[in-house]
Amino acid sequence: MLTRHIKPMALQARRLYVEVMFQVMGQALQAISEMDREVQAEARALPNGFIFEMMVMPNGPNMIIEHLGAGALRFHAGKPPRPVNLSIQFKHIAHAFLVLSFQEKTSVAFANDRMLVNGDISHAVRMTRILNRLEVFILPKLVAGRAVKEYPDNLKLPTKLISAARIYLKVASQFFDRVRATT
Amino acid sequence: MNNDYYEFFCPVKVIAGKAALEHIPYEVRGLAAKRPMIITDKGVRGAGLLEPIISACEESDLEIVAIYDDVPPDSSTAVVRDIVGVYRQEKCDSIIAVGGGSAIDTAKAVNILASEGGDDIRAYVGAGVIKKALKPFFVVPTTAGTGSEVTSVAVIADHEKSVKLPFSSSFLLPNAAIIDPRMTLTLPPHVTAATAMDAMTHAVEAFTCMGKNPLSDAYATSAITKISASLRIVMKDPKNADARLELAQASTMAGIAFSNSMVGLVHALGHATGSICHLPHGLCMNLFLPYVLEYNLESIREPLGELLLYLEGPDAFAATPLSRRPEASISAIRRLRDDLYKHCKLPRTIKETGKIKEHELEKIATNALDDGSIMFNRREVSLEDARAVLKRAWA
Numbered sequence: 146m147l148t149r150h151i152k153p154m155a156l157q158a159r160r161l162y163v164e165v166m167f168q169v170m171g172q173a174l175q176a177i178s179e180m181d182r183e184v185q186a187e188a189r190a191l192p193n194g195f196i197f198e199m200m201v202m203p204n205g206p207n208m209i210i211e212h213l214g215a216g217a218l219r220f221h222a223g224k225p226p227r228p229v230n231l232s233i234q235f236k237h238i239a240h241a242f243l244v245l246s247f248q249e250k251t252s253v254a255f256a257n258d259r260m261l262v263n264g265d266i267s268h269a270v271r272m273t274r275i276l277n278r279l280e281v282f283i284l285p286k287l288v289a290g291r292a293v294k295e296y297p298d299n300l301k302l303p304t305k306l307i308s309a310a311r312i313y314l315k316v317a318s319q320f321f322d323r324v325r326a327t328t
Numbered sequence: 329m330n331n332d333y334y335e336f337f338c339p340v341k342v343i344a345g346k347a348a349l350e351h352i353p354y355e356v357r358g359l360a361a362k363r364p365m366i367i368t369d370k371g372v373r374g375a376g377l378l379e380p381i382i383s384a385c386e387e388s389d390l391e392i393v394a395i396y397d398d399v400p401p402d403s404s405t406a407v408v409r410d411i412v413g414v415y416r417q418e419k420c421d422s423i424i425a426v427g428g429g430s431a432i433d434t435a436k437a438v439n440i441l442a443s444e445g446g447d448d449i450r451a452y453v454g455a456g457v458i459k460k461a462l463k464p465f466f467v468v469p470t471t472a473g474t475g476s477e478v479t480s481v482a483v484i485a486d487h488e489k490s491v492k493l494p495f496s497s498s499f500l501l502p503n504a505a506i507i508d509p510r511m512t513l514t515l516p517p518h519v520t521a522a523t524a525m526d527a528m529t530h531a532v533e534a535f536t537c538m539g540k541n542p543l544s545d546a547y548a549t550s551a552i553t554k555i556s557a558s559l560r561i562v563m564k565d566p567k568n569a570d571a572r573l574e575l576a577q578a579s580t581m582a583g584i585a586f587s588n589s590m591v592g593l594v595h596a597l598g599h600a601t602g603s604i605c606h607l608p609h610g611l612c613m614n615l616f617l618p619y620v621l622e623y624n625l626e627s628i629r630e631p632l633g634e635l636l637l638y639l640e641g642p643d644a645f646a647a648t649p650l651s652r653r654p655e656a657s658i659s660a661i662r663r664l665r666d667d668l669y670k671h672c673k674l675p676r677t678i679k680e681t682g683k684i685k686e687h688e689l690e691k692i693a694t695n696a697l698d699d700g701s702i703m704f705n706r707r708e709v710s711l712e713d714a715r716a717v718l719k720r721a722w723a
Contacts, residue, residue, distance in 0.1 A: 252538060252703055255703050255704070256537075256538040256589075256703075256704055257333045257334065257335075257539075258334075258335045261456060262455065263454055263455060263456070266494070266699075266700035267698035267700070269700070270697070270698050270699070270700060270703055273703065277708075294708040295707060295708040
């Protein structure tokens with residue numbers, strides 16, 4: 146009896162977690178693109194106005210990112226402003242949860258066919274590198290090591306802590322701006 | 329080191345061996361087709377490779393109603409449009425591709441338009457666009473390397489926009505691949521060596537990269553055994569039909585392996601080099617294979633050590649201490665490359681190609697980082713890493 150109620154709650158919690166993680170990652174991507182030169186250099190190769198989407202098939206949670214130009218990224222909550230140029234689609238919410246809870250690396254998820262890519266593969270490779278860069282900054286080393294193929298040797302703790310603090314601060318400020326705009 | 333989850337898919341009927349071509353009429357009719365079209369290139373036709381196919385069909389009262397023999401090495405959207413025009417004009421109902429990678433990829437694209445309609449192949453670019461089965465499609469490979477007869481992708485150049493368009497769908501797979509030793513008997517030594525090393529690289533990368541799985545491993549190791557045993561024999565005795573068949577089968581097996589587990593940095597560098605310097609793909613694979621294995625060494629010691637058994641046989645495997653097997657595998661590949669160089673001057677270093685300038689290495693490294701294959705390489709490759717591998721491969 147109890148398990149019949151707990152299971153749907155667990156599935157709902159998983160969906161909610163994926164939704165929240167997409168929101169946090171989207172805002173963090175915007176933040177890191179405002180301060181990290183490596184991310185800016187990677188993003189600069191994308192066309193201006195390029196729209197990237199990461200979503201769960203068929204109509205699950207999603208994250209929309211736009212390249213504004215000069216390496217700056219903007220997170221869009223909800224629907225994309227224009228047709229999407231590159232879409233990375235998880236086949237199921239369970240697969241998105243594995244990746245977003247850092248139980249499976251993004252590269253392993255690709256190798257395991259958990260995701261489909263619609264669009265230019267070279268842009269998908271580039272966006273994956275940007276996501277990896279974000280993860281090594283905002284996650285503790287132990288967790289980041291599970292999320293990316295290799296944790297960069299040259300990233301020192303003080304740099305990581307300062308960068309992470311700045312990213313989280315920007316994410317918080319973007320969050321409050323959005324809340325204020327909607328009330 | 330295998331993944332805890334994997335997918336494996338290969339619905340292609342493989343018809344291999346002596347008198348395999350004579351099975352074509354039966355296979356065509358088995359899918360209710362009566363009016364096949366052959367798509368090939370001038371080299372294949374000039375070498376007389378169509379004769380046994382046409383003769384086999386005529387003897388079984390199956391008429392080949394059209395032959396398009398002008399597929400260029402770098403096929404384009406315009407070529408696809410021209411061929412589909414002939415297909416419709418002659419009211420064909422099936423396709424037989426005879427050739428290497430370009431002819432096979434072109435035929436896959438033609439099959440899309442012939443089945444789905446339209447004249448612009450660009451409308452079908454990408455993955456998952458095609459939703460239903462296409463017209464009956466058969467492939468007769470004339471090189472032993474690309475494995476295109478068992479892969480679900482095709483790449484066609486769009487010369488107007490100077491880009492290569494990828495098409496990916498399981499519906500692109502042929503209904504049958506016909507592997508007959510007569511098709512590769514006249515392959516020149518240089519092409520034989522380069523395409524065999526392409527197949528070898530497919531198998532080695534399938535076995536050592538991130539998407540490896542038990543089923544693709546079985547195909548990859550079998551392909552490596554066959555190439556290791558037969559390539560030197562074919563180089564000495566090009567008319568040896570048995571050894572030729574072994575190479576052709578190895579190519580198909582390596583194709584099945586890598587299309588289910590993907591490839592890595594050798595292919596990323598090879599694709600970039602091929603597109604910038606216009607070198608044959610197999611040659612590029614031969615250039616980079618040992619250098620990339622050395623770069624990846626610490627992350628692939630276990631599978632690479634295991635490969636020694638298939639590269640050198642059980643005696644050499646047993647005589648080599650466990651800790652030395654990965655390095656011994658690389659040495660075995662180097663020795664094979666040295667032998668090929670002696671036989672037909674297949675370049676082992678970038679400098680030996682004489683076609684790549686040192687200043688082009690930077691662009692090759694940059695482009696390789698954006699290649700999809702790099703995603704499945706065990707190590708995270710930085711620009712500095714790619715530069716370092718190229719530097720080692722230079723001379």
